């Protein structure tokens with residue numbers, strides 16, 4: 001796949017917020033470390049979720065089985081405050097979430113607009129079959145059903161959503 005070939009991300013260099021997207025285990029976090037670490041701070045919703053859960057439950061480990069919609073309001077709040085904090089301090093950031101469809105992307109696009117920050121999206125359009133294979137070998141695999149559900153809900157990004165740049169890698 002061309003994420004492994006030489007790709008030019010020059011168009012994203014000056015963009016304040018790079019939103020990464022793609023199915024679980026498609027390679028977002030690895031891509032972020034390889035291509036976006038230089039000059040950016042990273043925000044990852046799942047790691048916030050895990051940290052909040054384990055802190056408040058005296059270290060009881062988080063797993064996908066304990067996912068609770070009622071906790072998501074706090075996760076969103078903390079995620080938003082971290083993003084605002086980093087942007088207020090003039091950092092460029094990468095948001096390393098699945099951001100699988102327009103609905104999932106909307107709040108971050110609105111936040112960027114309200115803070116007068118530029119936002120672009122890099123979407124790793126990796127087939128679900130390959131994600132399932134990578135997931136099997138991953139350190140912390142997600143339930144297979146999650147990959148299937150998100151594959152069914154996937155919408156490729158479009159500049160009309162409010163992005164300055166969009167790059168879809170397949």
Ligand SMILES: Nc1ncnc2c1ncn2[C@@H]1O[C@H](COP(=O)(O)OP(=O)(O)O)[C@@H](O)[C@H]1O
Nearest residue numbers: 023024025026027028029030031134137138139
């Ligand atoms: N381009 C790639 N080719 C092969 N394996 C990959 C590639 N990108 C990521 N992986 C592997 O797939 C697994 C999931 O990658 P990760 O970056 O954690 O995905 P995500 O952050 O999208 O969930 C990891 O074990 C990682 O090493």
Ligand SMILES: [Mg+2]
Nearest residue numbers: 028029030096
């Ligand atoms: Mg990841």
